[in-house]
Amino acid sequence: MHDVTPFVANIVAKSGVGIGTVHVHVIGSTGAVGTIEYEPGLQQDLPEILDKLMPPSPEYGHEEAWHDGNAHSHLQATTLGPSVSVPISNGELVLGTWQQIFFLECDVRPRSRTLVVTVMGDE
Amino acid sequence: MHDVTPFVANIVAKSGVGIGTVHVHVIGSTGAVGTIEYEPGLQQDLPEILDKLMPPSPEYGHEEAWHDGNAHSHLQATTLGPSVSVPISNGELVLGTWQQIFFLECDVRPRSRTLVVTVMGDE
Amino acid sequence: MHDVTPFVANIVAKSGVGIGTVHVHVIGSTGAVGTIEYEPGLQQDLPEILDKLMPPSPEYGHEEAWHDGNAHSHLQATTLGPSVSVPISNGELVLGTWQQIFFLECDVRPRSRTLVVTVMGDE
Numbered sequence: 001m002h003d004v005t006p007f008v009a010n011i012v013a014k015s016g017v018g019i020g021t022v023h024v025h026v027i028g029s030t031g032a033v034g035t036i037e038y039e040p041g042l043q044q045d046l047p048e049i050l051d052k053l054m055p056p057s058p059e060y061g062h063e064e065a066w067h068d069g070n071a072h073s074h075l076q077a078t079t080l081g082p083s084v085s086v087p088i089s090n091g092e093l094v095l096g097t098w099q100q101i102f103f104l105e106c107d108v109r110p111r112s113r114t115l116v117v118t119v120m121g122d123e
Numbered sequence: 124m125h126d127v128t129p130f131v132a133n134i135v136a137k138s139g140v141g142i143g144t145v146h147v148h149v150i151g152s153t154g155a156v157g158t159i160e161y162e163p164g165l166q167q168d169l170p171e172i173l174d175k176l177m178p179p180s181p182e183y184g185h186e187e188a189w190h191d192g193n194a195h196s197h198l199q200a201t202t203l204g205p206s207v208s209v210p211i212s213n214g215e216l217v218l219g220t221w222q223q224i225f226f227l228e229c230d231v232r233p234r235s236r237t238l239v240v241t242v243m244g245d246e
Numbered sequence: 247m248h249d250v251t252p253f254v255a256n257i258v259a260k261s262g263v264g265i266g267t268v269h270v271h272v273i274g275s276t277g278a279v280g281t282i283e284y285e286p287g288l289q290q291d292l293p294e295i296l297d298k299l300m301p302p303s304p305e306y307g308h309e310e311a312w313h314d315g316n317a318h319s320h321l322q323a324t325t326l327g328p329s330v331s332v333p334i335s336n337g338e339l340v341l342g343t344w345q346q347i348f349f350l351e352c353d354v355r356p357r358s359r360t361l362v363v364t365v366m367g368d369e
Contacts, residue, residue, distance in 0.1 A: 021269050021364050023144050025210050028219040029160040036324045037275040041307030041317065048307075049300055049321050054172055061164030061171075071164065075172050078159045082222070083208060085329055087271050087362040094362050096274040099328070116210040116217050118144050120243060120366060146267050148333050151342040152283040177295055184287030184294075194287065198295050201282045205345070206331055239333040239340050241267050243366060 001046065003038040004115060005100045008086070009093050011117045018091045020121015025083035027114045030073040030107040032080035038100035046104065050076040056108070073106040080104065088121055124169065126161040127238060128223045131209070132216050134240045141214045143244015148206035150237045153196040153230040155203035161223035169227065173199040179231070196229040203227065211244055247292065249284040250361060251346045254332070255339050257363045264337045266367015271329035273360045276319040276353040278326035284346035292350065296322040302354070319352040326350065334367055 004024065012022050026033050036042055051072070057063070060071030084101060087094040095101075105111050127147065135145050149156050159165055174195070180186070183194035207224060210217040218224070228234050250270065258268050272279050282288055297318070303309070306317030330347060333340040341347070351357050 019364075020366065023208055023210065025208070025217065027217060027222065029158065029222040034324050035275065035328045037308075037320055039308070039311065041309070041311045042320055042324075044307040045317055045321060046324060053176060053299060061167040062160075062162070063164070065162065065164045071168055074160055074165055075168060078157050078165075078169060079203065080325065081204060081207065081327060082158045084327065085208060085269055085271070085331060087269065087364050089362070094271065094273060099273065099275040116212070118142075118210050118244075120143065121364075146331055146333065148331070148340070150340060150345065152281065152345040176299060184290040185283075185285070186287070188285065188287045194291055197283055197288055198291060201280050201288075201292060202326065204327060204330065205281045208331060239335070241265075241333050241367075243266065 001043045002103045003100050004103050008101055008117055012088055012093060012119055013091060015119040016123060017088055017119045017121040018123050020088045021085045022088055023083060023085045023118040024101055025116045026103060030070060030077045031113050032077045032104045032106060033082060033084050034080055034102060035084060035099050036102050037098040038102060070108045073108060076106040124166045125226045126223050127226050131224055131240055135211055135216060135242055136214060138242040139246060140211055140242045140244040141246050143211045144208045145211055146206060146208045146241040147224055148239045149226060153193060153200045154236050155200045155227045155229060156205060156207050157203055157225060158207060158222050159225050160221040161225060193231045196231060199229040247289045248349045249346050250349050254347055254363055258334055258339060258365055259337060261365040262369060263334055263365045263367040264369050266334045267331045268334055269329060269331045269364040270347055271362045272349060276316060276323045277359050278323045278350045278352060279328060279330050280326055280348060281330060281345050282348050283344040284348060316354045319354060322352040
């Protein structure tokens with residue numbers, strides 16, 4: 001899991017948008033984007049509970065066709081969703097003190113991923 | 124489950140928006156919209172895992188009042204969410220090769236649903 | 247759980263925006279925003295199924311560090327997500343008759359929360 005808040009905040013600051021929203025989206029079907037209190041405990045808890053609820057298994061339909069062992073990764077990512085939008089006010093992200101924007105790769109092997117950040121609004 | 128990517132892509136192309144986002148939203152409380160690798164295996168796996176995690180049951184509070192057998196459909200749809208936003212760049216959807224926009228009706232009987240597609244951005 | 251639809255509809259009406267989207271976002275990492283058929287049964291069912299899938303437990307990593315008993319609240323809120331966007335047409339929210347915007351606090355104790363509502367679009 002990665003805390004992408006600083007990167008997003010930097011893009012917002014450079015955009016010149018004072019009020020509006022920023023949309024953070026991952027390209028790919030096993031990545032997820034959302035908000036969380038980004039601390040070591042939850043960084044471990046979220047992937048663990050996802051693996052408990054949607055566990056790896058050779059019995060998914062996806063596995064019968066692809067045999068790549070990541071059907072559960074797709075299901076986890078679809079459930080969390082590929083993107084989040086966060087408000088912008090006074091040119092800054094509107095988040096709680098304990099609320100960060102995370103990117104989580106649910107795949108079973110390391111992936112290089114691209115996040116697309118879209119800033120919309122007025123000066 | 125339905126792959127609505129071609130319909131959304133077509134609306135984006137006709138909109139004249141080159142950079143921005145497109146928001147896809149289902150009207151109704153048992154439908155869900157999101158992204159997935161749209162292939163036959165996962166088309167079967169996603170509804171199955173949702174039914175496993177949030178199974179049909181006569182014991183939900185919703186059933187006591189309505190007796191329409193779809194409390195779990197509401198819970199599944201609320202968990203997945205009614206909408207997704209996808210970035211637009213160069214007038215095209217920014218999605219991975221294996222990442223499509225799906226609409227999933229979670230209800231226990233066929234429904235006719237309307238999706239509302241909103242394109243926002245600049246030329 | 248709270249039905250925030252009337253508040254959001256009022257902000258949209260006052261904004262002068264006729265077509266676009268409204269984004270509703272909760273500040274804080276144990277709150278969730280989404281859509282649901284807002285009736286007493288589901289108001290009880292949603293928190294119950296979340297507690298069944300992601301139950302309170304002292305064994306989460308978050309608890310080892312913080313001991314505040316709400317690791318599951320964070321996981322539930324992250325899974326539902328902190329925000330939803332709803333289309334606007336003719337100056338009104340585009341929702342189904344049985345589809346409302348809810349705010350759910352997943353924390354184990356009462357919290358005072360701020361929702362940020364951003365209206366974007368054209369007259």
